[in-house]
Amino acid sequence: MSAQAGFAAALLDAARPCPDGLVAWNGSDPARRFAVYRNNVVVSLVDALAEAFPVVHALVGGEFFRAMAQVFVTTQPPRSRLLAFYGEGFADFVAAFRPAAELPWLADVARLEMLRVRACHAADAEPLPQAAIGALLADPARLPGASFGLHPALGVLRSAHAVVDLWAAHQVDAPDLSGLDPARPQAGLVMCECDAVTVTEIPVPAAAFIECLQAGASLGEALDACSADGGFDPAAALGALLRAQAIVSIREGDKDHE
Amino acid sequence: MNRNTTRQATAAALALALGAALSMSAVPAAAADADKERCYGVSMKGKNDCAAGPGTTCAGTSKVDYQGNAWKYVAKGSCEQMKSPTSPTGQGQLEAFQEKKS
Numbered sequence: 001m002s003a004q005a006g007f008a009a010a011l012l013d014a015a016r017p018c019p020d021g022l023v024a025w026n027g028s029d030p031a032r033r034f035a036v037y038r039n040n041v042v043v044s045l046v047d048a049l050a051e052a053f054p055v056v057h058a059l060v061g062g063e064f065f066r067a068m069a070q071v072f073v074t075t076q077p078p079r080s081r082l083l084a085f086y087g088e089g090f091a092d093f094v095a096a097f098r099p100a101a102e103l104p105w106l107a108d109v110a111r112l113e114m115l116r117v118r119a120c121h122a123a124d125a126e127p128l129p130q131a132a133i134g135a136l137l138a139d140p141a142r143l144p145g146a147s148f149g150l151h152p153a154l155g156v157l158r159s160a161h162a163v164v165d166l167w168a169a170h171q172v173d174a175p176d177l178s179g180l181d182p183a184r185p186q187a188g189l190v191m192c193e194c195d196a197v198t199v200t201e202i203p204v205p206a207a208a209f210i211e212c213l214q215a216g217a218s219l220g221e222a223l224d225a226c227s228a229d230g231g232f233d234p235a236a237a238l239g240a241l242l243r244a245q246a247i248v249s250i251r252e253g254d255k256d257h258e
Numbered sequence: 259m260n261r262n263t264t265r266q267a268t269a270a271a272l273a274l275a276l277g278a279a280l281s282m283s284a285v286p287a288a289a290a291d292a293d294k295e296r297c298y299g300v301s302m303k304g305k306n307d308c309a310a311g312p313g314t315t316c317a318g319t320s321k322v323d324y325q326g327n328a329w330k331y332v333a334k335g336s337c338e339q340m341k342s343p344t345s346p347t348g349q350g351q352l353e354a355f356q357e358k359k360s
């Protein structure tokens with residue numbers, strides 16, 4: 001193990017001894033200085049997670065959150081120097097974290113919060129004017145083969161739990177969770193509008209439709225994929241995209257002109 | 259149903275849906291913002307809408323309460339009536355300002 005790798009490993013594992021060869025500038029004990037640094041590294045990363053996942057933090061309380069986050073930090077330290085995106089793997093970690101198993105919605109709340117982080121830092125894009133989208137109606141035969149380029153900030157989450165309600169309830173100082181049924185399946189649309197990140201509830205089948213479009217499917221393909229779903233309303237799904245101003249381009253492939 | 263008929267049905271369903279969606283959401287984009295103004299120096303730490311200085315790019319990034327270069331959307335006309343302890347005028351401002359030392 002290189003000196004650098006040894007130093008890094010000892011930073012994240014308190015059971016390891018202080019790396020050899022360290023000298024303190026003022027002659028104090030390097031092991032004590034290293035312990036302070038080790039603590040600061042972990043605490044600052046736990047703080048970063050607490051800021052990125054405020055609702056997860058609120059749902060489990062500070063003590064539980066910090067203990068859980070510390071395990072994440074020491075097992076999955078940052079891979080990038082961009083701390084803003086630290087926590088990409090946090091939702092999966094939470095899903096597998098046994099002590100949190102009693103809160104089955106916790107991982108999806110973390111997923112929603114990560115979508116918000118991504119939306120916040122996503123590139124800007126100019127939404128298409130509605131008239132340009134409306135122009136597609138002039139020749140409906142072109143519609144099935146057309147696909148939408150969607151806004152980079154747009155995020156979609158489908159959950160077996162009421163993640164949007166849980167998130168929304170925690171946007172005030174004294175959350176009121178009475179009347180909230182966490183077992184209600186819910187889907188959310190995340191978008192950056194006017195520099196603020198918004199979260200809107202959308203019908204679950206609409207979320208599936210939008211996920212298809214995000215993956216590059218044409219309107220016709222996305223409709224086929226979703227029409228098996230009972231209760232799918234394509235107008236609601238398209239309306240959600242329009243209201244979020246999430247459609248930034250229209251592509252028309254050649255495959256529809258057969 | 260042959261392939262062509264299926265395709266026509268899909269096209270018709272999409273046209274119907276898109277038409278309905280467009281008519282439902284035909285709100286001019288600017289309308290939502292028309293009655294708002296950017297107000298500097300009134301947001302709490304981390305609650306700004308945007309612009310919290312170098313190295314930060316978006317909402318929720320202000321580091322202190324009443325940060326002078328962080329703004330919040332507020333109802334038009336209300337900004338300069340809001341208290342801001344860091345502001346030289348004592349109220350929120352429509353432009354970013356240097357916080358006074360308390």
